[in-house]
Amino acid sequence: MLKKTAIHQLSDLTSALMGKGTLVAPVREDAGFNFREISDAKQVDLNFHNTIISPKSVFFPQTEDFIRYRTGRPLQEAETVEPEGKPLILFGVRPCDVKSFEIMDIHFSCTGAVDPYWQARREAATLIGYAFDVAAPAEPEEFYQTLGIGAADPEGSDIFMVRRGDDLILKSITGKGEALLAGIEGLAGASADDGKFFDDTVAAGRNFKTRFTCVDAKAITKKLEDLFHNTDFWEKASNACLSCGVCTFACPTCYCFDICDETLFGRGTRRRVWDACMFTDFTLEASGHNPRTKVYQRLRQKIGHKYSYHVRKYGVISCVGCGRCTRHCPVGIDIFSIVEEAMKA
Amino acid sequence: MSFEPKILGIACNWCTYTGADLAGTTRLQYPQNLRVVRVMCSSRINPSFIFRAFQLGADGVLVGGCHPGDCHYNTGNLYARRRLAVTKKILEFAGLEPGRFRVEWISASEGNKFAEVVTEFTGQIKALGPQTKFKIS
Amino acid sequence: MAVSFQQIEEKLKTEARRLLESGQVSLVLAWGRGFDEKHPMPYVAKGASDVDGIVFNEFCTHNLARYLVRYPRGTKMAVAVKAADSRAVVQLIQEDKVKRHDLVILGIPVYGIKNPKTGEIIDGKTTCGLYNPVLYDILIAEEVHGQPVSSPYAVLAEYEAMDQDARFAFWKKELDRCIRCYACRKACPMCYCDPCFIDQNKPKWGEKSPETPGNLMYHLTRFHHLAGRCIDCGECSRACPVDIPLYLFHKKVAKECEEMFGQAAGMSIEDKPVLVNFRMEDSDKILE
């Protein structure tokens, strides 16, 4: 199904979507754009390149309660926070971020134990993807092309949106998307010309050039395994690294978390909070032993995990080239430059 | 119902705490809003104690130590004075009413002063009303 | 006279090469190429062959003093510093984290350094606003004179004029944004504690989750820990992915410390940090 709407009528579309479920969409904030739950249809703003924090937080929030309890009360009174499966519409997600959900699915719900919180939200969500502007050059940090992701790939979205001048063309990709799109009134029908524009954009997206081209998953996996003991290489790569957590928190495919108890006034929660492999105490064991005390060991773990271990375990590189880690790194460390160096080493 | 503030007192063992004892044994009357924690020296007070107290619902915090020069450990309160002065400025710039935090030097023999300070400080906090800014709801 | 970044880069390379070749230092902390022009990176030259990797341009914002504490005590190091960075080195020497005789300080008098994120020139608004290093062994360029000098605290007036409630609302809004990535403390040359108080679980000083209570505890305590030590380089604010103006609070605390104790952080290696020091003539007025 192909529909369209004028950009200046975006709030009509978003308010219609709000009637179908919780709407999460990009919003302009002080520091830039972020995905937020929408309470006012006019908040939604599509004039963004990409958000500061990835939309993974919609399915995997930074803080997630598992159990609520009262200290000093019998254990059985603790209340389990059940995974919520209320209908959710995630609007305006860039293709590389859409891809990240597939990668996270493999980890959270398709292999080994199933994470009920991720799964419930994921299943209840309808994804509305949004193509990058293929007429404008990519931002210098991005490299999704390298990983085989086009700037306008509709795969993975339920509905995909392409901007054409002052119009927004919407195409349903899945049955779920079709059902949603069919239920929204006030959208104009799109012409055959719009359909052609949509297809052309998708095709242009495939040829869209970001930095770098092509990385072979098998080759980099092997290369990083071989490089593991090359301390010089990793020390050089991590000389500037501050070992803060910006890169991992902004990353759409980083999933490490901590489980902690927070108690106040006798009321407590067992919750998970994002954690980062870059933090010193990430691997600190109760015995006092810490296998990764040095910055280079932690950076090696991060890069190795994304480009080698993850490939060997799950078959895909755990990176979508969105460029957030590079964009936000306080010292300008660029993950792909390190991967490139590794290939050359 | 009138507002009865919760005030945290942090008192040094050698002077203010003993001064509070003296106030008690001489049957001086002062408001009961103050809950006193005894520390060995005013310089033992970590500023985080004060931030945390406000977060946990204190309406005011009163720190008591020996008069400068009289510290049991010679110089403890001289460090504390500088440190707590900074704490006060930080609380103020963060937007907390300046009157909610006070440092007083009260010696072991100043039971009267203790009672007076507590009375006055309690009145001041009552006038400011409940502290809601830092308090975790 | 305009600053020539090119000349500074050349001089840095020359000095770095000389120092490494003579064995006077085992490493030189400077800036190197990043993934593009706008993003130079902190760089470590460990041998003469690394020296060609050194760059210097208008986007070299990073405070390299941050890396001094990473290397074992006694490592002979050369460090390239801009004005504020040199104050960090001084402060680290005061705190005995590095020894003066282990360092060769390459001072860079410079102005016109830009924040790569915003393109704005970094001046007294977000940093201490000095142009010339306060301590150096080798001066890499001529001292800067004749540039406008403004008080680093001028920017505070607007916030000091706010009433309590407005200021609280301001800080709550800013600090609530914090995602607790700890880039601020990791970028800070004076934040070297291991473990940081916020990572301790006994006693547990604050919540780990990025919500108001933990954020307030973390930031207020950090402001306090940096009282009289913050040298106003502004790195914390530039590192912040959500643009919290941490520099404002640090400036305010620095200003108060300067007024109360008559000493600014990191100006002389003879000084002692103000909060581990006292004077008999300190007055109770500071508590008012």
Add this chain to the structure above:
Amino acid sequence: MRSTNPYIPMPVEIVKITDEVDTHDIKSFRFKFLNAQDEARFQYLPGQFAELSIYGKGESPIGIASSPTEPGYVAFTVQRAGAIVPGLVTAALHDMEEGGRIGLRGPLGHPWPIEFLEKKNIVVVGGGFAFTTLRSLVTYMLHENNRSRFGDITVIYGARTPGLLCYKDELAAWEKRSDIKTIITVDKGNETWKGREGFVPAVCKDVAPSPANAVAVICGPPVMIKFTLPVFFELGFSKENILTSLEMRMKCGIGKCGRCNVGYKYVCSDGPVFSLAELEELPRDF
């Protein structure tokens, strides 16, 4: 219906506490399930672990010390952590009394490969309090229904001092049996100690178990493992026939939180039991 949410612990009650060592910092706790269906669900084999969960403190992954052949309870031997890192959970547990209730989440991880061990001679080597899952394994193998499935069993167990040996009564009982060879050693004895003295690797060399159709199962402090592995290698044990259990910081225990990631393995869900051959495949990042 009970939740199948893997992050939610099951309530258990402490039925017995045993003070194992003379320094009183290692205790064994026996738990019974408060819900029968939890007990039925908690099917485990030696070598697995579980998260002990105390609300307000956190969770702590601990190897299961009891054997499935001991019905009615599940046991853990826990050391009070705190020498370097303050251990909130272990400290709280140590302060609890019989009748106290905590949460239990598991069983987690892979057990010792029982099928692989069948019909083979088993050499069990343990040091200090890392003997817990080995105690489980030995108890399992010695059970009358299981004993015939395994060949000769040799146990080599060492501790720093006689007072630091765990499970003293059981060790004494094993020593009396003829179907298991038990060798106990201490680094340094005392006036009353009449047994062996010597470090575990040296004792292994001395005892020299035959590698013929044999598997060595080794668990202990890192330094013991470091020096014991080569001994078995020299004795002729193949890398596939040397098994050990890895330690790594864990949180979720189900391979989700990413903390125990070493190479392409998660120690919690892919381990913690690994053969030496498997370990050599992994980067030395543990």
